[in-house]
Amino acid sequence: MRARAWLALAPALIAALSTAAIAAPRPRLASINVCTDQLLIALADPDQILGLSPYARDAAQSYLAAQAGRFPKLSGEAEDVLMLKPDIVVGGRYTRRATREFLKQQGQRVVEFDAARTLDEARAQITMMGDLVGHPDRAAAANARIDAAIARARKATSDKPFRVLPLERRGWVSGSGSLITSLLATVGLVNAADGLGIRLGGFASLEAVVSLRPDYLLVSEASDFAEDEGRAFVLHPALEGLFPPSKRLTIPENLTVCGGPMLADALDRLTTELTRLER
Template sequence: MVAILLWLISAGAAFAAGPRIVSMNVCSDQLVLSLADPDQIIGLSRFSRDAWQSWAAEKARNFPRLSGEAEDVLLLKPDLVVVSLFDKRATRDLLKAHGLHLVEFTVPRTLDEVKDQIRAMGDVVQHPDRAEAEIARLDATIAHARAAASAHHYRVLPLERRGFVSGDHSLVSSLLAAAGLANAAGELGVGAGGFASLEAIVKLRPDFILVSEAGDRAEDDGRAFLLHPALERFYPQSKRIVLPERLTVCGGVMLADALDRLTEELQRVTQ
């Protein structure tokens, strides 16, 4: 990352309108869409328009969608390619071998790391002022969420399909902690995350469970776990905080919206 930023500084004169950018990852898509000028964006990942994963899916429809392979990126000849370290190594190596400049982002696990990535992307797209404005908005929503939970010490269990829980070393856990909530998954002994049995969840008795969607329909066995009669008995809708997955699956400016939604949900379930 440091090498890329130094290269950007040295090439600044050539990028009077900002570098032309391709993003190959759904999380970097959202950072680019939030901070870059539209005419800087010449291609986004193949999942950029997936509303389940991307908070910016509708906005992404205005830009070309790539296949995920190196060939169409090479045809576009971008100034920079933004990727995740989880993108295919062979593709990244091929792009580098053809002389393209890659900016590689890791997966953030804390809100501080998210802020660092927003700043880094602001530098990459040459709009650091926009990055600082988004960080200020994120800080404001953190304060708002904390105020909503300040009178209580709620234990919340982030619960996903098939009984997967996000542990202490996860972005969701950092989000809860910022709002003054405790992640009950720590009591199950999981780190970044792991599966918990129905019996362990019921025995744990958190104040609330955090789920990605409401409703009483199960389209498959994974979703059916969340609608098990035992969970519905102890955790009806009044005990479920609903935070759509597209607001938490990536680290970025959408976390301000996630915290606003979390505040609204806290007010709903505690009134």
């Protein structure tokens, strides 16, 4: 009789446990890094986000700067994070160490993300944040978008492995160990920075870039206006002569500063640029 009674109650117990699991509140988080800001905005519910880093609204660094305006802006110090009493603090492993250590000493759970240097690392971080905020389905969808964008970009590339030099203000070059390199390599392009001996990133002289003669430059702006000396480097007559618009790929910097769902947009922009150059 007792066995029958338990069997009769089993479906109700399972349903009750399932309902309790669904009803369990998801964690509330604060972010102290511009890259974890964007992962949170893309994957968490708005009411899970208690505050974002000081750079969350900087459109030059964050692709989701406009959306970040909905959330409190933190100072970057530990004190205002502690006042919010988040369940979890997320940040970069290179975010101020003193801040991270102080938060840990105060009993705060701090989850640290490395700087993503490959598409695989970026996808893994999307999955990690999706699990952290309780939305693995959103993370899976974001990664599927990236995979679809990779497939589109590969169709747009030539069989020839063009040498592309990522060149920014004042001659900054993203090297072979960067996320930019992973993006290029994934679609069959080669980062020409190896020819300059630059691994993660570094400054190159105008003479070095001219001597290298890559097939294309990868820049973050298509504008021909030099608002300062940093921008003037990229628009130097020697470079404009060798690399007119038909020899420049343009991808906004805020699409590649961090690893996250915005990489799908970066790849689609690369596809558009490659298609433009082939016409």
